[in-house]
Amino acid sequence: MAFESLTERLNKAFKNISGQGKLTEKNMDDMLREVRLALLEADVNYKIVKDFLVNVKDKAVGQEVYTSLNPSQMVVKIVHDELVALLGEKEAPLNFKESGMTVVMMVGLQGTGKTTSVGKITSLLKRKYNKHPMLIAADVIRPAAIEQLQTLGKEVGAEVFSLGIETPAVETVRQGLARAKESGADIVLIDTAGRLHIDDELMEELAQIKEIAKPDDILLTVDAMTGQDIINVAQAFHEKLNVTGLVVTKLDGDSRGGGVLSVRSITQVPVKFIGLGEKMEDLDVFYPDRMADRILGMGDIMTLVEQAQEKMDLEQSEKSARKMMEGTFTLDDMLQQVEQVQKLGSLGGIMKMIPGLNQFASQMDDEKTTRQMNRSKAIIRSMTKEERQDPGILRASRKKRIAAGSGTTVQEVNALVNQFEKTRQMMKQMAQLQKGGKMNMNALMGQKKGMNIPLNPRRRKW
Numbered sequence: 032m033a034f035e036s037l038t039e040r041l042n043k044a045f046k047n048i049s050g051q052g053k054l055t056e057k058n059m060d061d062m063l064r065e066v067r068l069a070l071l072e073a074d075v076n077y078k079i080v081k082d083f084l085v086n087v088k089d090k091a092v093g094q095e096v097y098t099s100l101n102p103s104q105m106v107v108k109i110v111h112d113e114l115v116a117l118l119g120e121k122e123a124p125l126n127f128k129e130s131g132m133t134v135v136m137m138v139g140l141q142g143t144g145k146t147t148s149v150g151k152i153t154s155l156l157k158r159k160y161n162k163h164p165m166l167i168a169a170d171v172i173r174p175a176a177i178e179q180l181q182t183l184g185k186e187v188g189a190e191v192f193s194l195g196i197e198t199p200a201v202e203t204v205r206q207g208l209a210r211a212k213e214s215g216a217d218i219v220l221i222d223t224a225g226r227l228h229i230d231d232e233l234m235e236e237l238a239q240i241k242e243i244a245k246p247d248d249i250l251l252t253v254d255a256m257t258g259q260d261i262i263n264v265a266q267a268f269h270e271k272l273n274v275t276g277l278v279v280t281k282l283d284g285d286s287r288g289g290g291v292l293s294v295r296s297i298t299q300v301p302v303k304f305i306g307l308g309e310k311m312e313d314l315d316v317f318y319p320d321r322m323a324d325r326i327l328g329m330g331d332i333m334t335l336v337e338q339a340q341e342k343m344d345l346e347q348s349e350k351s352a353r354k355m356m357e358g359t360f361t362l363d364d365m366l367q368q369v370e371q372v373q374k375l376g377s378l379g380g381i382m383k384m385i386p387g388l389n390q391f392a393s394q395m396d397d398e399k400t401t402r403q404m405n406r407s408k409a410i411i412r413s414m415t416k417e418e419r420q421d422p423g424i425l426r427a428s429r430k431k432r433i434a435a436g437s438g439t440t441v442q443e444v445n446a447l448v449n450q451f452e453k454t455r456q457m458m459k460q461m462a463q464l465q466k467g468g469k470m471n472m473n474a475l476m477g478q479k480k481g482m483n484i485p486l487n488p489r490r491r492k493w
C-alpha cells in the first residue's frame with residue numbers, strides 16, 4: 032500500500048520523543064527534523080514540508096493548555112491534525128444539482144484510470160445514492176476505449192452512449208446529453224480521451240466539451256504512482272479547465288505517496304475519491320482524517336492520538352464540572368463522570384497527569400477504586416430516569432429493587448445516595464461562595480482538579 036515507508040519513518044520519529052518526559056526546544060527540533068526527512072523521502076513537495084513544520088512547531092509552542100499530554104502524545108496529535116489540514120479537512124462530495132441532471136466530466140493523462148473511475152463512481156452512485164447514471168463514451172482516440180466503457184457499463188448496470196470513433200468527441204457529448212435527458216438519467220458521466228503528456232490539442236478538445244456539457248464537476252484522475260509530477264499535471268489541467276475535484280488512483284500500489292499529499296495543497300482542488308484497486312468496488316470517498324490516520328499507521332501511533340483526544344475530553348469534563356456547579360448535578364451526570372474517568376484508565380494514572388495531584392498517584396488503590404466505581408455505575412444504571420433526576424423519591428421498596436438489580440445491598444444504595452447528596456450540597460455551597468465573591472473559583476478548581484467524581488469522600492486518601 033501507498034505511504035508504507037512514510038508511516039514507518041514517522042513512527043520512528045515519534046518513538047524517539049516518546050520516552051522523554053518533557054517537551055523541550057531540543058527534543059522538539061530533533062523530532063521535527065525526523066518528520067521533515069520522512070516527508071521529503073516520501074516525495075512531498077519541499078515547500079509544503081517547510082510550511083507543515085512551521086505550523087506544527089507553532090502549534091506545539093502554543094499548546095500549554097493541554098498540560099495533561101506527554102510530549103509524544105501532543106506532537107503526534109498536532110502532526111495528525113496538520114496532516115488532516117493538508118489533505119483538506121473535510122470530505123468533498125460531488126456537486127449534485129438540486130434539480131435536473133448532474134454532469135460529471137472525467138479528465139486526465141493516459142492510463143491514469145479515467146475509464147475505470149467512471150465505472151467505479153457509477154457503481155457507487157447506484158449503490159449508495161440510488162442514482163440513475165448514464166455514461167458517455169467521449170474517448171474516440173483509443174480504439175478499444177468505447178468497448179472498455181461499454182463493458183464496465185454493463186457490469187455496473189448503466190447505459191453507455193456512443194457514436195463510434197468516427198464522430199468527434201464534442202458531437203458525441205452533445206447528442207449523449209440529449210439522449211440522457213430523454214432517458215430520465217439524473218447524472219451523466221463523460222469519459223474523455225487521455226494523452227501521454229499534456230498537449231494543446233487535448234486541452235482544446237476538453238475545453239470544448241466543457242463548453243457544451245457545462246459540467247457540475249470536472250474530475251481529474253491522478254495516478255498516485257506519478258510522484259511529484261502530479262503537481263505539474265494537475266496545475267496544467269486546472270489552469271485550463273478549472274478542475275473541481277481529484278480522483279487519486281492506484282493508492283493500492285506501493286507509491287511513496289508524497290505527490291498525493293502535495294497536490295491538494297498546491298492546487299487547492301479537493302480530493303473527492305480514491306481508487307484502491309482494479310475492481311468496481313475499489314473506490315472510496317476520500318476522508319482527510321481517515322487518510323491521516325492511515326499515514327500515521329493504525330497501531331501505536333493511533334493509540335496515542337486517541338489517548339490525546341480522550342485526555343482532552345477530560346479537560347473538557349472539568350469545564351463541564353465548573354458549569355455543573357452553577358446549576359444542578361444529577362446522578363446521570365455522576366454516571367457520566369465515572370464513565371469518562373474509567374475510559375482514561377486507572378485513577379492513579381490520571382492523577383499522575385494532574386499537576387499538584389501527581390505526588391499522590393502512587394498511594395491510590397486502583398483495584399479498590401475500580402471496584403467501587405463499577406458498583407456505583409451498576410447502582411445508578413438500575414435506577415429509573417426519574418430516580419436519577421431526583422433520588423429524593425427513593426423509598427425502601429425502590430431501594431430494594433435497585434440493590435437487587437445492581438447486585439448490591441440497600442446499604443450500598445444508601446451510601447451512594449448520601450454521598451451524592453453531599454456532593455451536590457458541596458457544589459451548591461461552592462457556587463454560593465463563588466457568587467459571594469469570597470473565593471476564587473479558579474483557585475478552587477485548581478485544587479479540586481480531577482476530584483469531581485464523588486467516589487467516597489470519607490475514605491479518600493488524598
Ligand SMILES: Nc1nc2c(ncn2[C@@H]2O[C@H](COP(=O)(O)OP(=O)(O)OP(=O)(O)O)[C@@H](O)[C@H]2O)c(=O)[nH]1
Nearest residue numbers: 141142143144145146147225280281306307308309
Ligand atoms: N491497482 C489499480 N489499478 C487501477 C486503478 N484505477 C485504474 N487502474 C488500472 O489502470 C489501468 C488504466 O486504467 P483506465 O481506466 O483504462 O485508464 P484511463 O485513464 O481511462 O486510460 P486511457 O483511456 O488510455 O487514457 C487499468 O489496467 C486499470 O485497471 C486503481 O485504483 N488501482
Ligand SMILES: [Mg+2]
Nearest residue numbers: 145146170176
Ligand atoms: Mg480511458
